[in-house]
Amino acid sequence: xxxxxxxxxxxxxxxxxxxxxxxxxxxxxxxxxxxxxxxxxxxxxxxxxxxxxxxxxxxxxxxxxxxxxxxxxxxxxxxxxxxxxxxxxxxxxxxxxxxxxxxxxxxxxxxxxxxxxxxxxxxxxxxxxxxxxxxxxxxxxxxxxxxxxxxxxxxxxxxxxxxxxxxxxxxxxxxxxxxxxxxxxxxxxxxxxxxxxxxxxxxxxxxxxxxxxxxxxxxxxxxxxxxxxxxxxxxxxxxxxxxxxxxxxxxxxxxxxxxxxxxxxxxxxxxxxxxxxxxxxxxxxxxxxxxxxxxxxxxxxxxxxxxxxxxxxxxxxxxxxxxxxxxxxxxxxxxxxxxxxxxxxxxxxxxxxxxxxxxxxxxxxxxxxxxxxxxxxxxxxxxxxxxxxxxxxxxx
Numbered sequence: 001x002x003x004x005x006x007x008x009x010x011x012x013x014x015x016x017x018x019x020x021x022x023x024x025x026x027x028x029x030x031x032x033x034x035x036x037x038x039x040x041x042x043x044x045x046x047x048x049x050x051x052x053x054x055x056x057x058x059x060x061x062x063x064x065x066x067x068x069x070x071x072x073x074x075x076x077x078x079x080x081x082x083x084x085x086x087x088x089x090x091x092x093x094x095x096x097x098x099x100x101x102x103x104x105x106x107x108x109x110x111x112x113x114x115x116x117x118x119x120x121x122x123x124x125x126x127x128x129x130x131x132x133x134x135x136x137x138x139x140x141x142x143x144x145x146x147x148x149x150x151x152x153x154x155x156x157x158x159x160x161x162x163x164x165x166x167x168x169x170x171x172x173x174x175x176x177x178x179x180x181x182x183x184x185x186x187x188x189x190x191x192x193x194x195x196x197x198x199x200x201x202x203x204x205x206x207x208x209x210x211x212x213x214x215x216x217x218x219x220x221x222x223x224x225x226x227x228x229x230x231x232x233x234x235x236x237x238x239x240x241x242x243x244x245x246x247x248x249x250x251x252x253x254x255x256x257x258x259x260x261x262x263x264x265x266x267x268x269x270x271x272x273x274x275x276x277x278x279x280x281x282x283x284x285x286x287x288x289x290x291x292x293x294x295x296x297x298x299x300x301x302x303x304x305x306x307x308x309x310x311x312x313x314x315x316x317x318x319x320x321x322x323x324x325x326x327x328x329x330x331x332x333x334x335x336x337x338x339x340x341x342x343x344x345x346x347x348x349x350x351x352x353x354x355x356x357x358x359x360x361x362x363x364x365x366x367x368x369x370x371x372x373x374x375x376x377x378x379x380x381x382x383x384x385x386x387x388x389x390x391x392x393x394x395x396x
Contacts, residue, residue: 008035009359013193015099016041016090017074018081018114020048022149022175023131023209024103025070026182031099031189032073033352033361039097039377040071040368041090044078044396047370061344063367069349071367072339077378078371078396086395087113089382094122096381099189103131106141116204125202127192131185135208149175152209157217157231161241165233181212236289244281245288249318250296256318257301259308264288270307271295339366371396 013036017028025048032038042048048067055065079086091114094100100119102109109115109130116128133147134140145151153159153171163170188205196202214221220242223229231241239248239258246259246267259267268276273295279288296304301317308315328336329348337351352361374396378387390396 007359008362009356010034010036011359013037013099014097015039015101016093016097018100018102018104018109019131020103021050022066022070022178023181023185024101025050025067026179027129027131027185027189028074028101029070029072030183030186030352030354032364034354034356035359035362036099038074039373040074040076041081042076042078042370044080044371047076047078051370060347061341068341068344068347068367072337072349072363073365074368075365075373075377076368076371077374079374079390080395081112081114083393083395085390085393089378089386089390089395090114091118091122093378093381094119094126097123097126098193099127099129101129101131101185101189105144105147106130106132106134106136120202123202125196125200127189127196127202127205129185129189129192129205131181132206132208134210136206138208138210140210147209149177149209152177152213156210156213157221158213161217161220161231161233163233164237165235167233176216177209177213180216181207181209184212184215234286234289236286236293238285238289245279245285246281246292248289250289250293252296252299252301252304254300257296257304257308258316258318259292259296260314260316262308262313262315266311266313267292267295270311270313337363339363341366342369 010031013031015028015031015036015038017024017038017040019025019028028038028040040048046052051063051067052059053064053066058065060068079090081087081090102114116130119126119128130136132141133152134145140155141147150171153176154169156177158176159169159171162172184207185205188207192203192205220231223242224231233241234248236245237248238245246262246264249256249258264279264281265277268274271292273291276288276291276295279291281288299307305315305317335351336348338346338348341347354361375387378390387396
């Protein structure tokens, strides 16, 4: 546990967290970072299965990098969801909680007797938040397809809109569907909490990877729906189906540079290519991009940045992850958070991006060990005698 001072925005809000993978855990970590008491319910002995899934073939302190990334500021309680005694204890805990969050496949929690109706019967003010892959009741969910980020990128159009024309469909370099859905679910929970406090009612909140990803592509999808067009990738590497040249990555003499926006007249002058200004950046976007590439490849990244900064060109050097993170470490940047882990020692992670002047985000707990807080949490809510009975019944 790490010391912190002052009130937090969600202090006093208690969350029962049945989540796994990224969608759910990142959502609940967002709430935990804002001060909510997030109680992560895990399998006895093994915990969330994502703990044991090596990222890049390695574990850190016995758990995966993914688990460490999305589970700080939580307390871990182990309960067997298939145990009748465990199920009854979890429902009883609803009277002490404000929010339940789960992201199992649609229908799993209902079959376990842990659905919205079950928790709502015990606490009508409960907020029950569900995240799924395809959306409850959709034909994709009913087909039993796994709700997984790459599959959603494939079905939504993201992969066909990424990369160069002629290349295979290209996935984004990070799970954007998971991220979009996690933040949508967190926003829905916050809205439901506000509605409950104003109107006195609990409710169910739902989102899914597919809908959140379609929403993430809102501007592109609007054009397809309303302008009668198809989105086509650029052969020359304009970075978006939505944008014209010069938008994209350009080679330099020693690396790469990204150019977001700049009038072609300005680039023509800076790169010494007068004919560049005569091209149409949309209808001739590939030819335009190729001419720009020819110009940028003659100078180093540093030389171009000096020229572009002076001319107010929207540009940046293209760095790999290690370069970006080495800079943060060297600057002792608040964009990173350092934690003392009982098994891995000092570990660093990306800090919560939210800042609040009156109720600041803080680190209270490192990612928990499996069941680390079982006796503590259940003792607070149900009493020590109930904990002993549950343990005797094999429910913990």
